[in-house]
Amino acid sequence: MEKKSIADLKQLFVSGDISDEYVTNLKSDERKGVQALIKSFESKKRREQELEEKFINMCYYEKKCYQNGCNYIAGIDEAGRGPLAGPVVAAAVILPRDFKLLGLDDSKQLNEATRNKFYDIIKNESVSYGISIISNQQIDQLNIFESTKLAMRDCLNQLDPKPEHVLIDAVHLDELPCTYEAITKGDQKSITIAAASILAKVTRDRLMKDIHNKFPAYDFASNMGYGTKHHMEMLDLHGVTPYHRRSFAPIRDIVK
Template identity: 60%
Template structure:
């Protein structure tokens, strides 16, 4: 490659997976631009190895399920337990056994652009997925814990084919007609739960953005219904909307 320009080398590095001997040859090239390209390439490959290692660790519970004879393993998670307004949303996902999406993680760890990108990939490539939305009025009737379990059950029941085994983030659902497993911080330890986390979070965020247009005074598009300083000030100044959770403090006191 010593006869190639730096631009040509860059194009080659972007298209091809370099062999060790090619990297070694480039390291001997005294041009500063080439050395910067090599450093950038090696950092990129190191990041890819880290993402691959993390992804493989997150396949641990799924691999155990496949070894035990399960064909369809579902993950389920919810979004929206803590906000003062809006629904709680749960999702359930069955992924293909050979599926891979490097960078997949708990939705809280990803920026909006990545979440939306992953949402599209997951919904297109999943064997099956279900999403359940429980409105604020129903949350007030049940309490948030029971509402989250109801949403998870409903999302799981939408899956076709039905799962052989269900991985659940933190919550126990003992009355499911399939075997299940509750995993603390499951959205960081299971690709199926992480995928469900993204579907639930993106769905809920989009709902809150729609509600913002109906009630812009609360700035739902920014706070997603959480009790930010501005949100609390808006409640005191304007009262509550039909989407606020009347059983939650401090709204309970206002009502």
Template identity: 60%
Template sequence: MTKQSITEIRTLLREDNLTETDIALFKQDTRKGVQQLIATYEKNKLKKQALEKDFYEMCTYERNCRLAGKQLIAGIDEAGRGPLAGPVVAAAVILPDNFKLLGLNDSKQISVSKRNEFFDIIKESAISYGISIIDSRMIDKVNIFEATKLAMKEALLQLNPPADHVLIDAVKLDNLPCTSEHIIKGDSKSISIAAASILAKVTRDRLMNEIHEEYPMYDFKSNMGYGTKYHMEKLKEYGISPYHRKSFAPVRENI
């Protein structure tokens, strides 16, 4: 029997419809190219198994909620509590029972390109989602913690259908229209919170890119409003923009 070409083997491995017997036969092939393909295939297979395990574990809160009789389980997270400029953004999202997106995690652990890809998938797959944006003026008026809670509540109330239970990253919210629980580092423990984290982070980053076009001197597209050394130098040189948070000490000192 004629050996299959390396190109043919690469295609078969990519399609991943091979039996263990097929793989065993390929392992006996002495061609260096085939051995490299098999090594890569097995490495990727182990990586996928790890991602499957991580995803299953991140669905633990959601599974427990469903066992308790909850059906529409929302996750809530925010982006932008720490920066010196720009809004704080919160997102709420209800995912379907069969939702699966391997690699979904805390938005800070995912590359920009992957966050943008996941952002579209989550919005298309969600049963419902809400995004709330609280600007720097409101942050200065009520303080950043209260502004964050306000954004989270607004995002939750946008959900249609509404949630009957909500998982919240770290922050405890009162007077909600449904039951809730707050989870420390929830964006790395709950798939619903992780999805909300992506929606909030990508939305805010895109807003900061728009603000950068208006005030490029602060380099918002790179620092997203955080107090980097460059940002602080430009703050001293140019003073504040309308998007800076005057209630934050490093900004207040440059008014």
């Protein structure tokens, strides 16, 4: 086999225009640069295989539904149940049967850039999606659990076509017009719930960044309303904002 320059080989690896047989033959090339390219290539292939396997495993619930005759399967998840400030957001999504997005996972396991990229892909390729935002004032009136369920029902009602089965991350919703499953850690086990988790989290994070611009001292763009040390110090120094959940401790104690 004629030896190519390392620059030419690198271009082949980058373009993907290279066969496994060619890579096997390259292993006899003792140049360190060539061996480094092979190592990187094989590492990338292993990672892709892991992502393929994970995606297949996360299709388990969807595949079971399709086998039972369902065509439209919705996933629902929420973001923002725990923070001291800001809304709770829920999202519902129906993905096409042939949807594939390697790396799709619970939104909390992905970095911001990947979440934003996947957010656009999911919105553009979904059959239908819905997003519901429940304000901190509504949370104070209803409590966080009822607010979460309200948001989930609302985003589900936005879907068109209507789902025949719903997969929900952990929360039980009674009296739905179709069958459903509440799956513990569902955003790690179902691609549809994972997709919903990304829509919910990206939406809420962007809202918290908008709130940060109004009240930068609290650093909502970083803590997303959670009770970090800095956030608590700012509460002691500046008090509560209109976006804090007054029914939550320790906010409740501050506004007494």
